[in-house]
Amino acid sequence: MELFFANGVLIDQNTGTGNAHKCISINDRALQYGDGVFETLRIVNGDIPMWGYHQQRLKNAQNILGLPLNNFFSQWNEFIATNLSRVESGCAKLIISRGEGPRGYKIPQPAQLNWWLSITELPDIATKEKFRLTLCRHTLSRQPTLAGLKHLNRLDQVMARSEWSEQDNIEExxxxxxxxxxxxxxxxxxxxxxxxxxxxxDLSQEGVDGCVRRWVIAQQGHSSPVIIEKCAKLDQLLTADAVFLTNSLIGIQKVTEIDSQVITQSTKIETLATEFNRQFIHG
Amino acid sequence: MELFFANGVLIDQNTGTGNAHKCISINDRALQYGDGVFETLRIVNGDIPMWGYHQQRLKNAQNILGLPLNNFFSQWNEFIATNLSRVESGCAKLIISRGEGPRGYKIPQPAQLNWWLSITELPDIATKEKFRLTLCRHTLSRQPTLAGLKHLNRLDQVMARSEWSEQDNIEExxxxxxxxxxxxxxxxxxxxxxxxxxxxxDLSQEGVDGCVRRWVIAQQGHSSPVIIEKCAKLDQLLTADAVFLTNSLIGIQKVTEIDSQVITQSTKIETLATEFNRQFIHG
Structure with a gap:
């Protein structure tokens, strides 16, 4: 199963119907400058249960980058109801670009957004018994103004992800x-x-403020302990009672090793993961 | 005059010949992550006189980003000789992308680069008598590893350029x-x-190391005074004997006002600009 939509229109990849829409222009500002944002969405039974969290991050992008997303938001629910109802399970990547423009950084007025949605099979994200982290040498850019957003300027992640390969038995x-x-x-x-x-x-200076991260923070006092957002060095993770990762596809994933050192485990993490899965995956 | 080449092939925009090549894939990593670089080239009498400087920056990208540019470099001179000989004057934007890949930041091995060259009329870059600068509130991201490169992660420039509009009588x-x-x-x-x-x-922490900038630095002791690369606050520019800007299209452009304050002028800048034009424009 692979589906591709351009500005809400299904592009049939076999017959070529609508190919004109699949053709991304050299003048698109996502290509020229990374002038846009993206979201990685998990589809469960024809719906995107975490959409509220994704939409909140997109609204932050609307405020900070000035992306005019109101039309997009007003079409989205009907688009999902019409087009995803038969998708039982899947992974969707949504890219929203500032659209085409003439040469130069200046934002065209009015900007005419382009958005694309690619739907693919959910990757193998069964909770892994072994989940091993390496330490990336490539550091994140510091940019308080854009911190938290999932914008299209992602060379830092490309550089960091290139530091290990399949044979290394590293998951992240x-x-x-x-x-x-x-x-x-x-x-x-x-x-x-x-x-x-x-x-x-603390993600006030750099980093991406993930949807599951915000859900975990919102749980404090309910199914999750009190949360503190702070700067920390690696030794605090190595001496922790448990470490876990979050994103919209894996949900909550416990970490078993960091840089070849064994990380202790806690049942509190399993309680949180069970609650997450109940709300968003098997609810 | 507008010409567009995809991977060295001329795409005829009237007949549509070669349109398949003009169609940029949603899976291209330049679009997905800004995973690539660009150069803005000035064409003079069918040649790109500053190519050596552009090539040096691309070689830095090859080293730092791991872009496999050797094949590109080996084809470039013949491509220019074949295709640009009749272009008397123009502006070319070269984009080199890491190419297409599957979902995820991981770099495909081997990467199959895509490159595009758009040739347009030279914008109006006649040396302006008034050249007024504003002060951008949006600050540059700090990233020492990528500093100097002209990569495709350019949201900082987009944000800064959005701070003034045509009516403001601001040039940069x-x-x-x-x-x-x-x-x-x-x-x-x-x-x-x-x-x-x-x-x-000093551009060791952030910024783009321009071609004309490197030419000016290379002149010291010849037609240019001794150059010092250093951190400086705005007051050093406001109290300078002269201020000028450089890029591959404008060459050397004196500044007349910064934030509405008049900047003094020096004939030394004109001497340098004359030498630049002799070597690269009217040579």
């Missing part, structure tokens, strides 16, 4: 900031448990 | 780093003269 890499603080994985956020408190890095 | 904006140091213009490098010395910002 930890990225640090310029001060050597732990910030996130290349495609996930990170949490650690110490006593009765959960910690996650 | 000065961008600062997170410490408040002057770094560059949104599409140019910056120099200032004080006594017998020329200064330009």
């Amino acid at each position: 890499g930890i990225m640090f900031n310029l001060d050597g603080d732990v910030i996130e994985g290349t495609m996930s956020n990170i949490f650690w448990l110490k006593g009765d408190q959960l910690f996650t890095p | 904006g000065i961008m600062f780093n997170l410490d408040g140091d002057v770094i560059e213009g949104t599409m140019s490098n910056i120099f200032w003269l004080k006594g017998d010395q020329l200064f330009t910002p």
Whole structure:
């Protein structure tokens, strides 16, 4: 199963119907400057249960980057109801670009957004018994203004992800900031448990504020311990009672090794993961 | 005159011949992640006189980003000789992408680069008598590893360029780093003269190392005063004997106003501009 939509129109990849829409222009600002944002969505029974969290991040992009997303938002629910109802399970990548423009950084007024949705099979994300992290040498750019957004300027992640390959038995890499603080994985956020408190890095200077991350933070006092967002060095993770990663595809994934050191486990993480799955996957 | 080449093949925009090549894939990593670089080239009498400087920056990208550019370099001279010989004057934008890949940041092995060249009329770059700079509030991301490269992650420039519009009588904006140091213009490098010395910002932490900038630095002791690359605050520019900008289209452009304050002028800048034009424009 592979589906591709351009600005809401299904492009039939066999007959070529609508190929004109599949053709992305050299003048598109996503290609020229990375001028846009993306979201990785998990489809469950024809719906996107976490959409509220994705939409909140897109609204942040609307405010900070000035992307005019109101028309997009007003069409989205009907688009999903019409087109995804028969997709039982899948992974969708949504890219929203500022659209085409003439030469130069200046934003065309009015901008005419382009958006694309690619739907593919859910990758193999069964909870893994062994989940091993490496330490990335490539550090994150510091940019407080854009911190938290999932924009299309992602060379940092490309560089970090190139530091290990399949043979290394590594599932994810930890990225640090310029001060050597732990910030996130290349495609996930990170949490650690110490006593009765959960910690996650402060993302005010760099990093992507993930949807599952915000859900975990919103749980505090309910199914999750109190959460503290703070700067931390690697030793705090290595001496934690448990470490886990989050993203919209894996949900909550416990970490078993960091840089070949064994990480202790806690049943509190399983309780949180069960609650997440109940709300968003098997609800 | 508008010409467009995809991977070295001319795409006829009237007949549609070769349209398949003009169709940029949704899976292209330039679109997905900004995983690539670009160059803005000035064409003079069918040639690109500054190509050596552009090539040097591309070689830096080859080393730092791991872009496999050897095949591209080996084809380039013949491509130019075959296709640009009748272009008397123009502006070319070269984009080189890591190419298509499956979902995920991981770099496909081997990567199959895509490159596109768009040739348009030279914009109006006659040396302007009034050249006024504004001060951009949006600061540059800090990223020492990628500093100097002209990669496709350019949201900082998009944000900064959106701070003024045509009615403001502004020609360019000065961008600062997170410490408040002057770094560059949104599409140019910056120099200032004080006594017998020329200064330009240190670009080791952020910024784009322009071709004309490197030419100016290489002139020291010949037609240019001694150059110092350093961190500097705005007041050093406002109290300078002269300020000028550089890029491959405008060459060397004196600045007349910064944030509505008049900047003094020096004939030393004109001497340097004359030498630049002799070597690269009217040579």
